[in-house]
Amino acid sequence: MEPGKFVLPGDKITLAEAFYPGPGTYEDNGIVRAAVTGVVEVDLENREVRVKPTVDTPPKLREGVPIIGRVQTVKDQVVLVRIDFAHDRTDREPAASGVGGIHISRVRDAYVEDLADEFQPGDIVRAKVISVKTPIQLSTMGEEYGVILAYCSRCRSELERIKGRKLRCPACGHTETRKVAAGYLREA
Amino acid sequence: MPEEEPERLISEDGLRLDGRKPDEMRPLKIKAGVLKRADGSAYVELGANRIVAAVYGPRELHPRHKQKPDRAVVRFRYNMAPFSVDERKRPGPDRRSIEISKLSKEALEPAIFTEYYPRTAIDIFVEVLQADAGTRCAGITAASVALADAGIEMRDLVAACAAGKVDGHIVLDPMYYEDGYGEADVPLAMMPKEGEITLLQMDGDMTPEEFKKAVKLAKKGCKIVYKEQRRALKRKYGEE
Numbered sequence: 146m147e148p149g150k151f152v153l154p155g156d157k158i159t160l161a162e163a164f165y166p167g168p169g170t171y172e173d174n175g176i177v178r179a180a181v182t183g184v185v186e187v188d189l190e191n192r193e194v195r196v197k198p199t200v201d202t203p204p205k206l207r208e209g210v211p212i213i214g215r216v217q218t219v220k221d222q223v224v225l226v227r228i229d230f231a232h233d234r235t236d237r238e239p240a241a242s243g244v245g246g247i248h249i250s251r252v253r254d255a256y257v258e259d260l261a262d263e264f265q266p267g268d269i270v271r272a273k274v275i276s277v278k279t280p281i282q283l284s285t286m287g288e289e290y291g292v293i294l295a296y297c298s299r300c301r302s303e304l305e306r307i308k309g310r311k312l313r314c315p316a317c318g319h320t321e322t323r324k325v326a327a328g329y330l331r332e333a
Numbered sequence: 334m335p336e337e338e339p340e341r342l343i344s345e346d347g348l349r350l351d352g353r354k355p356d357e358m359r360p361l362k363i364k365a366g367v368l369k370r371a372d373g374s375a376y377v378e379l380g381a382n383r384i385v386a387a388v389y390g391p392r393e394l395h396p397r398h399k400q401k402p403d404r405a406v407v408r409f410r411y412n413m414a415p416f417s418v419d420e421r422k423r424p425g426p427d428r429r430s431i432e433i434s435k436l437s438k439e440a441l442e443p444a445i446f447t448e449y450y451p452r453t454a455i456d457i458f459v460e461v462l463q464a465d466a467g468t469r470c471a472g473i474t475a476a477s478v479a480l481a482d483a484g485i486e487m488r489d490l491v492a493a494c495a496a497g498k499v500d501g502h503i504v505l506d507p508m509y510y511e512d513g514y515g516e517a518d519v520p521l522a523m524m525p526k527e528g529e530i531t532l533l534q535m536d537g538d539m540t541p542e543e544f545k546k547a548v549k550l551a552k553k554g555c556k557i558v559y560k561e562q563r564r565a566l567k568r569k570y571g572e573e
Contacts, residue, residue, distance in 0.1 A: 151567065151570075151571045153481065153490065153563055153566055153567070154444075154481055154486070154487040154488065154489055154490055155487070155488060155489030155490060155524070155525075155526040156526075157526075169486070171446070171486075171488065173488070173527075178488070178489075178526070180446060180486040180487060180488070181481075181484055181485075181486055181487075182481050182482075182484070182566055182570050183570075198484055199570040199571075200373075200481070200482060200483075200484040200570055201372070201483075201484050202484035202485075203372070203390070203391050203450070203483070203484060203485065205449075205450070237372060238389075238390070238392040238393065239392075239393075240390070240391035240392070240450050240453055241391075241393070241452065241453060242393040242394055242397075242400055242452040242453055243393070243397075243452065279402070279452075
């Protein structure tokens with residue numbers, strides 16, 4: 146067991162008596178082995194060994210991970226978002242299947258009268274994972290989360306942000322509101 | 334395959350058609366990460382075999398009813414190019430390639446931590462560009478390196494190698510003529526760390542003693558394959 150040592154899946158790192166198996170490792174028959182290709186890291190404080198991957202690993206959903214998705218349905222209590230990307234990675238599909246829900250209480254840090262004023266079907270949303278147990282729970286609390294691109298509910302053009310949470314359609318002039326994220330893509 | 338059977342497959346001084354000793358493998362070359370668009374990939378040359386493996390995922394699995402709530406589904410497709418053999422092979426899956434796909438999947442699945450990726454699919458594609466006997470073993474070898482290249486968590490790599498019976502001799506890694514005119518073929522895949530066998534087949538006739546000898550020899554071959562797999566991954570990911 147040496148920190149910085151290059152290991153492949155199955156390589157023995159240490160004995161389970163000496164260290165806990167951390168991320169990228171597994172325990173088998175009292176032996177801690179590597180599960181991914183990478184280098185050994187030793188955490189003496191927690192007596193844990195980990196493998197820091199040198200390969201590209203699948204983007205897994207975990208609590209706190211940012212995701213990007215598209216709004217499928219807006220119901221009374223919940224918005225369903227189809228999860229397209231995790232970890233802001235567009236080059237590799239997330240290692241998960243399906244949709245996540247944003248509960249009305251987790252949309253923003255204020256009272257929400259009507260979810261239809263916050264999201265509309267088709268909107269592209271950045272959210273944070275708060276539970277990976279199905280059904281996956283998402284949250285848009287915080288400035289950086291919310292709608293990053295919305296479409297006009299009359300003519301489907303991309304809406305431009307005028308100010309705060311107000312959006313306007315450049316094609317038909319219709320104005321709408323959303324839970325707008327800090328990084329909204331179209332500014333008026 | 335020559336029209337006529339060669340008179341003898343093993344010469345008087347015990348050498349094979351290509352000059353190998355009975356327990357000698359063909360030259361093996363493995364390269365990790367050869368395809369840009371795949372999540373993981375590998376290329377294998379074993380003798381005249383040329384094989385590419387690509388891994389995609391873990392990713393969303395459609396249709397939904399095929400998802401497993403507690404683990405990933407592994408899908409494996411073994412395919413031979415129409416130009417991979419002397420006579421044009423009719424493209425598409427046939428009885429043989431469907432069987433090989435199934436058992437290759439079952440040879441790799443025990444090594445993968447499928448429970449870490451619930452409700453997803455891990456897709457493995459193996460394309461045989463040129464076949465020279467022992468393609469299922471070379472395919473599993475390539476797929477295992479591709480899985481590691483994709484960063485999928487695994488218990489161990491899976492190495493595969495065949496042994497055969499030719500002119501009454503047990504030989505390692507039969508080549509095209511030996512496979513075609515020999516008496517038996519024993520492909521074997523294993524996880525070398527614990528010596529766990531994940532694939533074992535026999536085609537042809539052998540006595541129990543010969544079979545034991547063949548398994549022992551194939552295991553020896555897997556060790557050689559395993560070393561080369563490690564070297565390939567180390568070349569790509571070892572030194573910063």
